[in-house]
Amino acid sequence: MEYPEIDAFASLNSPIHRFDPRAKMLTFTLLIFSFAFVDDLKIALYGFLFSILILLVSRLPMGFALKRIRMVFFFLFPLLLIMPLTVDGEELMNISGISVSTEGLAYASLIIIRALAAVTLAFTMLATTRFDMTMKALYALRVPGMLVQMLMFTYRYIFVIIDEFSRMWESMQCKGFRLKANYHGLSIFGNILGMLIIKSYDRTSRVYQAMVSKGYSGRPRALINFKMSTKDYVLSTCMVLIAVSVHLINWY
Amino acid sequence: MHISDGVLSFSVVAAGWAITLVLSALILWRCKYKYDMAEQIPKISIITGTFFVASLIHISIGPTSVHLLLNGLMGVVLGVFAFPAMLVGLTLQAFLFQHGGITTIGANNVIIGIPALISYWTFRFGYRKGINVAFMGALCGALGILLSGIFLAFILISTGEEFREVAYAALIAHLPVMVIEGIITGSVVSFLLKVRPELLPVDTEV
Numbered sequence: 315m316e317y318p319e320i321d322a323f324a325s326l327n328s329p330i331h332r333f334d335p336r337a338k339m340l341t342f343t344l345l346i347f348s349f350a351f352v353d354d355l356k357i358a359l360y361g362f363l364f365s366i367l368i369l370l371v372s373r374l375p376m377g378f379a380l381k382r383i384r385m386v387f388f389f390l391f392p393l394l395l396i397m398p399l400t401v402d403g404e405e406l407m408n409i410s411g412i413s414v415s416t417e418g419l420a421y422a423s424l425i426i427i428r429a430l431a432a433v434t435l436a437f438t439m440l441a442t443t444r445f446d447m448t449m450k451a452l453y454a455l456r457v458p459g460m461l462v463q464m465l466m467f468t469y470r471y472i473f474v475i476i477d478e479f480s481r482m483w484e485s486m487q488c489k490g491f492r493l494k495a496n497y498h499g500l501s502i503f504g505n506i507l508g509m510l511i512i513k514s515y516d517r518t519s520r521v522y523q524a525m526v527s528k529g530y531s532g533r534p535r536a537l538i539n540f541k542m543s544t545k546d547y548v549l550s551t552c553m554v555l556i557a558v559s560v561h562l563i564n565w566y
Numbered sequence: 567m568h569i570s571d572g573v574l575s576f577s578v579v580a581a582g583w584a585i586t587l588v589l590s591a592l593i594l595w596r597c598k599y600k601y602d603m604a605e606q607i608p609k610i611s612i613i614t615g616t617f618f619v620a621s622l623i624h625i626s627i628g629p630t631s632v633h634l635l636l637n638g639l640m641g642v643v644l645g646v647f648a649f650p651a652m653l654v655g656l657t658l659q660a661f662l663f664q665h666g667g668i669t670t671i672g673a674n675n676v677i678i679g680i681p682a683l684i685s686y687w688t689f690r691f692g693y694r695k696g697i698n699v700a701f702m703g704a705l706c707g708a709l710g711i712l713l714s715g716i717f718l719a720f721i722l723i724s725t726g727e728e729f730r731e732v733a734y735a736a737l738i739a740h741l742p743v744m745v746i747e748g749i750i751t752g753s754v755v756s757f758l759l760k761v762r763p764e765l766l767p768v769d770t771e772v
Contacts, residue, residue, distance in 0.1 A: 428572025504753025532604025
């Protein structure tokens with residue numbers, strides 16, 4: 315199983331990497347929400363091109379980015395198949411009695427382009443900041459501490475649990491277990507999962523005791539020393555203007 | 567099984583976020599007085615991480631493969647904490663793996679989290695009545711998926727009539743997953759009851 319290392323290339327240097335994490339979180343979120351609700355195919359396409367541009371500016375390796383972004387297709391490809399057949403509208407072509415509608419095709423592609431734009435932006439946002447910096451930015455933005463802590467711990471232990479699971483999985487494979495969708499396979503798999511839950515539950519008490527002995531009291535203490543420079547202000551203003559203008563163009 | 571960005575209309579997305587945030591805040595606020603949150607936060611987080619890893623496993627059925635949702639099991643193991651834990655899990659899933667969307671985390675959390683709560687209450691009710699635990703586990707696992715499918719179809723249709731057929735297709739796609747998760751949850755729950763019964767929070771009042 316692969317590690318979900320989103321910030322593997324956070325140490326590169328680019329204007330997006332240097333962007334203040336707090337401003338980056340805010341402006342990118344605004345852009346994501348703005349691009350995800352554009353109604354016009356052409357404007358959605360411009361939004362997508364803009365997010366590609368940001369990705370290019372950030373100098374993240376293309377293979378790394380493509381591997382993540384192509385997930386959108388797996389999720390939305392069924393729409394592209396179903397919607398042209400089911401949405402009523404002008405007939406584009408007729409394949410042996412089944413009519414394919416232009417409206418359906420346009421709507422499905424609009425959805426996919428909006429999703430691609432949003433995912434590209436979200437990916438660039440997280441991939442250009444170290445994960446602990448993202449969490450610090452969330453603290454600085456006054457997101458409830460309980461949620462940020464849960465995000466941070468969960469992220470941290472995903473790596474440990476993946477290792478734990480891989481070990482158990484390998485030993486099962488050695489004993490000849492193959493996961494198949496029948497009653498036997500699934501109930502054995504249920505036992506593996508139960509053991510994984512018990513192992514991680516036992517780990518929680520050890521982790522908690524270790525944390526308490528280091529002074530953990532449920533209240534996070536983060537040293538935050540972010541500083542906004544002129545460049546950050548300019549970049550944020552541009553981003554906000556683009557996010558707003560995408561929706562204003564539609565009215566005129 | 568998750569809704570991606572760009573599918574839902576703005577009002578549905580806003581409603582999803584509102585329900586998710588209010589319900590999570592309510593649960594965390596209530597539990598603050600009942601539990602020592604400093605102790606609960608690492609516990610919930612690590613168990614959430616376990617479910618996150620479990621949801622990465624793909625099981626192949628014929629030509630396609632499904633990945634596990636395990637919301638029924640999450641409800642049974644975490645109790646009411648399953649809902650805020652789901653918010654954390656979905657956020658990480660959306661950002662780390664691009665499963666589901668960022669704007670739709672709220673709606674997805676309603677689709678997956680509320681069935682988890684219902685599964686928990688069903689399980690607790692059945693457990694107190696003394697019904698066979700493996701059966702209750704299987705029922706809750708299947709119930710979690712069935713309700714998720716229904717919620718998903720309902721949300722898709724309420725965003726636009728164009729999605730009617732897509733919603734039905736999604737609902738049908740949930741049926742085999744329902745059987746798989748039923749069997750797995752039943753087996754996990756009976757295993758936990760044998761090995762570590764204190765893990766099932768059936769005796770707590772929330």
